[in-house]
Amino acid sequence: MSDDWSADLQGLIAGLAPHLYELRRRLFIILIALTVGVVIGFVFAEPILNVLAQPVGGLQNLQAIELTESVGVYVRVAVMVGGILAMPIIVYELVAFVVPGLLPHEKRMLFIALPFIFLSFIVGAAFAYFVMLPVAIPFLANFGGIPGNFRISSYVGFITRVVFWIGVAFETPLVIALLARIGVVTPQQLIKAWRFAVVGIAIAAALITPTPDPVNMAIVMVPLLGLYGLSIILARFMYRRRQAASEAEPAVDASSGL
Numbered sequence: 001m002s003d004d005w006s007a008d009l010q011g012l013i014a015g016l017a018p019h020l021y022e023l024r025r026r027l028f029i030i031l032i033a034l035t036v037g038v039v040i041g042f043v044f045a046e047p048i049l050n051v052l053a054q055p056v057g058g059l060q061n062l063q064a065i066e067l068t069e070s071v072g073v074y075v076r077v078a079v080m081v082g083g084i085l086a087m088p089i090i091v092y093e094l095v096a097f098v099v100p101g102l103l104p105h106e107k108r109m110l111f112i113a114l115p116f117i118f119l120s121f122i123v124g125a126a127f128a129y130f131v132m133l134p135v136a137i138p139f140l141a142n143f144g145g146i147p148g149n150f151r152i153s154s155y156v157g158f159i160t161r162v163v164f165w166i167g168v169a170f171e172t173p174l175v176i177a178l179l180a181r182i183g184v185v186t187p188q189q190l191i192k193a194w195r196f197a198v199v200g201i202a203i204a205a206a207l208i209t210p211t212p213d214p215v216n217m218a219i220v221m222v223p224l225l226g227l228y229g230l231s232i233i234l235a236r237f238m239y240r241r242r243q244a245a246s247e248a249e250p251a252v253d254a255s256s257g258l
Contacts, residue, residue, distance in 0.1 A: 029093055039082075042078040120170045132219050183242060205224065
């Protein structure tokens with residue numbers, strides 16, 4: 001009995017080994033992309049910080065209390081920039097690992113979609129910076145009529161968190177549409193899961209804007225709900241194209257065999 005169990009365990013390890021090697025290789029590529037992006041982020045950290053501080057009137061209105069606080073802020077900004085620059089590579093490597101054995105036309109489709117996914121991230125980040133934050137920051141800064149001296153670490157942490165995750169959320173429709181075209185998800189599955197999506201979006205909104213007021217949560221939830229609806233529409237369109245292509249393949253094969 002123990003010999004059978006040992007043989008099964010060895011077979012399981014042997015079966016998982018190629019996937020683990022593949023995962024390690026892709027994670028290594030992601031790590032290299034992030035490292036390059038973080039280095040670039042350090043180079044441009046100061047002008048980026050100046051831009052991020054504009055909603056409160058500039059860096060002169062922020063203060064560092066701890067000795068290493070300013071260094072930590074530079075690191076946070078550099079990591080955010082690195083994540084943004086490495087986003088196309090991260091998306092490609094994750095999709096390629098989750099969906100192994102992509103056909104040549106599917107890989108080509110993935111490469112074509114990557115610039116648009118990155119552009120969606122930029123649009124989402126711009127939406128967060130120019131639409132959401134001008135509403136959220138004055139509300140939080142003047143809540144209860146209490147004047148505040150803002151710590152640069154907490155302020156930059158809030159700004160980068162909102163900008164980054166809203167940018168990621170704006171990528172969702174294109175990523176789901178791509179997965180639907182490949183056949184990983186279907187629009188029917190997305191429609192059936194709408195209740196779970198609403199709960200997940202509410203939780204995400206609470207994490208992105210950790211404030212008790214419903215106004216800021218609504219500012220985050222409304223675009224996220226709209227993005228989920230757009231995901232369903234794009235998934236339906238792309239899934240129909242997949243079905244049409246799969247139905248046309250037998251006809252092509254039959255005609256070529258005559």
